[in-house]
Amino acid sequence: MTSATARGQGTFADPDAWHRPAAYWFWHEPPDPALIRRQVHEMYDAGIRSFQIQARLSYPREGYLDEDFLTACRLAVDTASGLGMVVGLYDDYNWQSGHAAGRAVSGHDELRERHLFWIRLAPGSRAGEVSGIRSATQSLGRVAMEWHYEGGNVAWTDWRCEYVVAGGVERDAASVQVDGRAQGCRVTLEDTAPADAEVVVFVSARCATSRLVNPMDPVAVDRFIAAGYEPFARALGDHFGSTVAYLFFDQPHAVFYDWAERTGQQRSAIPYHHSLGDALRKELADDLPRALTALLGGADTEARSLRTRFYDHFSRHAQETFLGRVRDWCHGHGLLVSGHEVLGHVGGWNLDTAFSHWDLRVNFGLDHFGVDGYRDLTAVDAQDAVDQLSPVFGDSVARHHGRSGTLVEQYFLTPPPGGTPWSGHWGLSLRELRATAMTHHLRGMRQMIFHGFYQTHGHGHDHESLANPRFDFPPGINFEPWFTGHHARFALESARVSEFLEPVRPRTHVAVLYPLRTVWSEGQCARQASELGQWAAGLSSAGVPFLLIDERDLAAAEARDGALRIGDRSFRALVLPATTTLRSSRTMDTLRDLLAAGVPVVASGPKPEVYEYGPQTAGTDWARLGASVTSLDTVPAAAELPGLFPAPAQELSVRAPSDSVPSDSALRVRAGTDGRGALRVALFATAGTGTEATVDLPPGDWIVEDWEPATGQRQTIGTASSTLTVALADQEVRLLRLHAAADAPGTGASGPAHVPSRFEGSSMTAATVLDSGWHLELPQEAHTSPGTSRPIAVTAGWEQQGLDTFAGIADYVREIPASGIPRHLELPAVAGAVEVLVDGMSVAAAGWPPYRFILPGRPSPGAERCELRVRVAPPAANRYYAGTGLRAGPEPCGLLAPPVLADAATESAMTNDDSESHHA
Structure with a gap:
């Protein structure tokens, strides 16, 4: 599916x-x-x-999920079906999948979430405790605590000793006495531990008040599905696979818990079930005791390797236990699977x-590539x-x-x-x-x-x-x-x-490795977290196209013709962001093959020194790659990246004017080829003043098609070879499809190598700045005298003119001289979406720049003047935050600068400081 x-x-x-x-x-x-x-139709x-x-x-x-709720859901889906809409099945109450508003654990206390805590006893100590347990939900406030916990309070029960490790050796868990309480436990060693060894006691407890199931318990997950999904199947099942097309899970996870005595690298209690324990014993065997203590810390190679192995098995078990069951139920009911983890x-x-x-390592191991294997969308x-x-x-x-x-x-x-x-x-x-x-x-x-x-x-x-x-x-x-x-x-x-x-297969010059095993070994907040972010932000800003890849991709990769090829993806370079830990020497062999094939490998920050599996030779193996690797201490600035990763010659690429680095605040780009071999280029300008892009084309002549997203129209606008420049106004989107001229002989298309902005035109020779004479008409609910209006300035928003709590639709109105020819109206600054009307006739509307409109010629024959009405629909902030103390002050609403009027025959890019402009 x-x-x-x-x-x-x-x-x-x-x-x-x-x-x-x-x-x-x-x-x-x-x-x-x-x-x-009504609301389904409003959406439509x-x-x-x-x-x-x-x-x-x-x-x-x-x-939630009672008969009235399901009947209402049925009506919503029936209505959507009649309109040809698609419905996704959101799989829980509020967000965070795994509780069905508490229905899953009602009458099944044994299925509530269970967590693994640990107590570190110094050499010679015989007792310790877990206390001061804090739920992450507390940061969301009272209402969230009442959502997650019965009575809004966290209480624990069924404390058990799961593991005892002394000096890297597992001891009998039965040798520990556990005195459990609702808010923690105390443990006491009953035999003689080595006097010179730290003892780590791992205890588990079930949260007696949590409404969440234990996501590591297959029986609990099945119960959640029965309680949370089956009611939808009974109510909506005949729509499954058609109108109801998919199920959406939203951040399934157990709650994160911390406690007063916790120390070490691991910063949350670990969701636990005996099936996980059985799997860990099978997979880690004699290494399990040292792997457990490695969770708490250890910078040596062995500890980091064991920590990585633990999370490898933990994440696979968690994914299959929870997501595997969700997937199987969905596919058995004709639904696709979607949703996202934390x-x-x-x-x-x-x-x-x-x-x-x-x-977040306790949330499916932060293995986003693995999680996606259980989704269809x-x-x-x-x-x-x-x-x-x-x-x-x-x-x-x-x-x-x-x-x-x-x-x-x-x-x-x-x-x-x-x-x-x-x-x-x-x-x-x-x-x-x-x-x-x-x-x-x-x-x-x-x-x-x-x-x-x-x-x-x-x-x-x-x-x-x-x-x-x-x-x-x-x-x-x-x-x-x-x-x-x-x-x-x-x-x-x-x-x-x-x-x-x-249909676009995007350009992908650079592959950035998601350093999953480094996350497992070093923790989610170690240097790779910022290092990957700096690479991603820098490459995006520099216009260097990239994708993230997984180490599993490298295992299936080929290196040939100077490229790293993974399925239908091709890359010209590989980046390792602060990557210290790899799966095995096989990955290092792949890096060696890439370098031999001429594919640059660039590493920043700490370098590989740990293998999850095999002899610990990663540091030595990395050193043998030698100077063929580009080794950097830090991530280069965005301006340096095009030089580090130059666009391949004779391939599609997009750049800013004069080969400068496209500013991330100025231009967004996506480009590639479609299934027919045509080039597709999407551009979006965010500079505030417009920008220009240069598209470098593969050899040959290319017919340029302009696809207009506002109208849905497509037209051929000419041919281009070598390069094509595209001008864009602020907030303008351009979609261009180019196909080889040989594909369409005899089109007669010619030029241009330059595509102007849709908003370009001749230079302004005269303009009228409409900076006075305006009145603001307000709706009845905002005015004590319905139908009246008030004078209003257009140099500042209405929130600064006595209307600081009004955030509804209002009309700016004034008269302008009638004209026998069309005119242009520009609104230089607006806080809101606008509709323009002349003598009551709607001319056009805009919700984003450029706010430029063509006004018709004389709308009423013989009339000397006409009414200009600018209807502004602002954001709702000043209505909903008024008097709450949740904002420091009102937000802008309405016209923030005077409108400008000019003849359409002479005006396009209007400015208020033009020497020939005048005021009216």
């Missing part, structure tokens, strides 16, 4: 539901039928053609950008409106498994300066959302799943994060004023970009 079996036959002009944006549909209370139908009309129903913490936990790199480039206070999450590693990593693991592209669950968490954590981002603009989506598309995203579409917009009488839906990862996109009138255009453009990129 593959993702292709579920996707439709979309086209560039009319993309299918798998490329159009999707949404989490947050349910905060049992919905009524009318609301369900806004261009969202796929959703997942997600019951949030404000939804009554006892109502990603330490979410929101940035470094591997430890997020969750650095947890030890790759998925990641992404935080905030920033460029980041997630879509690149998602696309990389998908291509490792013969797929391409990734779903990206997009949420917003980090507030602006002065904001309060968890208060989210009601200030999200459509421009910001679109820029984020386009960046993700060009980094490897197929479809954005927005987090989320809200059932309600919460309430104003309290401001508690998570409990009040208003502050549960806002924004609720459908409660943004710009959503209804403007989101559909963005959604269609996003889908067309995705369809355009779907």
Whole structure:
């Protein structure tokens, strides 16, 4: 079963539901039928053609999966089916798969999560304890504790001694007396331990109040599936495999726990079950005692190797126990599998950008390539409106498994300066959302799943994060004023970009090794975390195309003709970011073969010195590679990377003007070949003032096709050879497909080697700055006198003019002289999406720059003047944060600079300081 079996036959002009944006549909209370139908249609009309129903913490936990909930789900799916939409089955209550709102462990206390703790006894000591156990959930506040734990409190039971290791030798666990308590335990050695050896006692306990199952227990996972999945199968089963196409798991993991006496490299208790213990004894045999103590630390080669071996077996057991059972159930019910694990790199480039206070090695071993082997549709999450590693990593693991592209669950968490954590981002603009989506598309995203579409917009009488839906990862996109009138255009453009990129096999000059075994041996926050991030950010900024690869890729790689070839992927260089630990000498042999074939191998930071398996000769083997390896102490600056990894001659490449390094803040690029051998180039400008890209072409003449994402139209615009320059205005997206001229003889196409911006035109000779005479018309709910208006300045937003709590749609209105010819209107600065109307007739709308509009000639025959109306739909921040203390002050709304008007025949790039402009 593959993702292709579920996707439709979309086209560039009319993309299918798998490329159009999707949404989490947050349910905060049992919905009524009318609301369900209305909101499904609202999603459809806004261009969202796929959703997942997600019951949030404000939804009554006892109502999750009851008859009313499932009946409501059925109505939602039936409605979606009638519209040809796709539904994903979100697999739990709130996020974090593995509890079914506590239904999985209700009446089955033995299946609650169990963890392994350890107590280090100094030489000569005979007793110690585990105390002060702290759940990671505590950082989320009261409502989260009540979600995870019955009564909101953590209590432990069924303490057991699992292992006793003294001086690297295992001793009889029965020789330890365990005095268990709800908040910890005390252990006492009952025999005589070696006086000169540290003794490490490993004890396990079951969390008596946790609603989460033990993810390492196959019986517990089966129970979770029965309690959490089977009700959906009974209610929606006839839609499975059609409208309900896939199941989505979201961060399945046991809770992370720390405690007062914990020391060593391992920073969280380890989920445990006797089946894991049996597997470890089988795989590690006599090495198990030393491997257990190596978890706590040790910088010597043996300790690092044993630590790596432990996590190798741990991660495989965890994946098969949990994800393997989820996959089998889904495939048995005709569903594809998607979802994502906890990603330490979410929101940035470094591997430890997020969750650095947890030890994510206990979450499937941080083996993202391994996890993806259990999915049919790759998925990641992404935080905030920033460029980041997630879509690149998602696309990389998908291509490792013969797929391409990734779903990206997009949420917003980090507030602006002065904001309060968890208060989210009601200030999200459509421009910001679109820029984020386009960046993700060009980094490897197929479809954005927005987090989320809200059932309600919460309430104003309290401001508690998570409990009040208003502050549960806002924004609720459908409660943004710009959503209804403007989101559909963005959604269609996003889908067309995705369809355009779907068949592209991207250029991949550089392979960056994901140093999984170094993560296992050194810890997730060691140097490789930042080193990989610096490489990824630098290569992205420099426009050097790359993918992440896994050591399993190297095992299947070929080296020939100066390239590293892995399946249909080809690379001209390999980067090892602070990679200290490799699987075995076989990987070193592969590096030697690459160097012999002329493939550069570049290593930064610490170098390989540990093997997981085999004799510990890694340091010596690495030294034998000698000067043929490019060995660096640190990651080079982005400006140096094109010189380190030059684009292969006579191959497709994209660069900024004058061979300078493309600034990461100026240009996003994705380019490659499609299944017919044509070249595809996608460009997105984010410079603020526009930019230009130079496309270096393989030898020959190329027919250039322009694919317009806003309209879905395609047209041939000429031919090019050698190079093609493309001008882009700020926020402009260009999609170009080039095919060999020999493929289309007799087209008569000619020139241009330059593709102008769609917004270019002749120089301005005259312009009118509309800096006065404006009134602002407000809706009834924002004004004490309905139908009245107020004078308004257009040099600053309305939040600075007495409307600091208003964040709805409002109209800027003034008269302008009528004209017999079309004119251009430009809005230099806007906080919001806009619609322009002349004498009540809608002219055009825009949710992102450039805000340029062509106004018609005289709309009313004989009229000397006409009404110009600029309708602004801002973000909702000032409505929802007013009076909460969650923001330092109001956010901009409305027109922030005077509009400019000029004749269409003479004007395109309008500026307020032009010598011939005048004021009106």
